[in-house]
Amino acid sequence: MLLRMSSLFLRTLRDDPADAEVPSHRLLVRAGYVRRVAPGIYSWLPLGMRVLKNVEAVVRDEMDKMGAQEVLFPALLPKEYYEATGRWSEYGDLLFRLKDRKGADYLLGPTHEELFTDMVKGEYSSYKDYPVTLYQIQNKYRDEARPRAGILRGREFLMKDSYSFDLDDDGLKRSYEQHREAYIKTFDRLGISYKIVFATSGAMGGSASEEFLAPTPTGEDTFVACRSCGYAANAEAVTTTAPPARPIEDAGELRVLDTPNTPTIETLVDHLNTHHDTSITAADTLKNVVVKVATPGSDKTETLVIGVPGDREVDFKRLEASLAPGEPAIFEAADFAKHPGLVRGYIGPQVLKDLGIRYLVDPRVVTGTAWVTGANEPGKHAVNVVAGRDFFPDGTIEAAEVRAGDACPRCGAELSIDRGIEIGHIFQLGRKYADVAGLDALGPDGKPIRITMGSYGIGVSRAVAVIAEQAHDQLGLVWPREVAPADVHIVGTGKDNQIEVALELAGELESRGLRVLVDDRPSVSPGVKFKDAELLGMPTIVVIGRGLASGVIELRDRVTGDKQEIPLAEAADRVAAACA
């Protein structure tokens, strides 16, 4: 249907909105695609709606092609489904909760595993029914602690979520691979540049899991990539390569040195090298960080000490991923008061066994390595504290920060580090979820078969923002053709019959199957129309202006910036060709 600027419900803004920081947010608001209603909650205007629908259509098309079947669950859900799996309480503040007039508890669905599982359980009961994959495209609601960056991270967002149900592990692998292929096709069609990275499976358990990350500077996820072998992983999923163990006999004597006023690694290194006969760096020190770990659904917290090389910080995200489902929290002054054995700033692992505190170390802390660490007395540190001789870790943990230049766990080359936005996640759930739900199929031998599941998501509204994030320039948006609100933006400007001609050409192009936006606003200056055309971002722009008198119009490529004059007589053919 022809979009005419003279009647299109659209107002572009000349100034950037004050509350928008990231490019996608700024441009989508300025160009009149979306408007904010509340924090993390947005309305879609006609042009934005078109883009959203286009993205949705691509996602739907690829899901249908891989054989998934679309369903739709309500967003408004009774508590019961989530209570059965314990998530009514586990989800905590993230859930939007509400009550009906009788006082019964409801929620706005943050995700729909329960509903999918329940539906399959209700309809299917024979092994002959499987495998099956269902999906829906629907709004999700999460009361995020901090919504940000416009529709990149909202509290209401459109998501495609699908679930595969298989009888065995091979089936699950096939379903997973099908999704992977479908996602690759989807994101390729959407014109998004992305990277597939290994991910942690998180608290849900399960095994294989990969994320589709769109690299952007405003991304919230950190991931590493290896140029040499192609390995890529979310920072939380990167594993550290342990050096070989060393013979303990080679290590020197443990010595305790006076190191007054050295509560930090920096002050410690400085003090030792100036006042003692050592020549160490932060990497030679062993930093011991105390955390308390809560177990969900229990009041118990465990005190835990993490040992990492002193030149690295503990990455809390990595720590959480490693401890999941346990939830670590910082050990505060009040906690130290309860543990007199832990001398803040001077903690060494030598005494942890006696204190009954679990000690997990970075994989670099292998048997035979000697460290500079706390002597468990104020103002004293110990050197030549040897793993396997002076202390015995209870295990290793991936908690130290990952840095550019770290070794690739697969090939040993240097890793690079980047930021990205998660646009898709594919995940082999396995049977953990089906176990909870009791999802079985009756097998040929009359015995029940526990179903194994996969879970797969695409952030549809987020994808719109990601495209805007990746496809824009100083002038405005530059939509990939497949998702653009229109193929071509015809600007009619001039005192003569330019607008009539523009409308005629628009009609002709439409009859050829192109989607057309035409600027037929009278009495709007050319400058305004050009600026708007560039801001709105249709991939092809046609200008019908002063050249019309001599029978030429202008064809512009919004992506390359190329401009060429073409005879009016050839206009329809040439424009159609440009949009092909």
Next chain:
RNA sequence: CGGGGCGUGGCGCAGCUUGGUAGCGCGCUUGCUUUGGGAGCAAGAAGUCGCAGGUUCAAAUCCUGUCGCCCCGACCA
């Protein structure tokens, strides 16, 4: 929840230090002129200055409280 900033027509902002008639740009309405890079002139419409309380003859401005929003960190598509 921790830290930083901001609430003044639809949008972007000034005014607040030093209380006294609420202002600018964009947008909007009307008329005339203008039409290839966000036009000109003229005339208009539109704001209980986030909310509540206090000080004062007088509060957008000072004081107290409160609510909201945005940005940076811990969660996630």
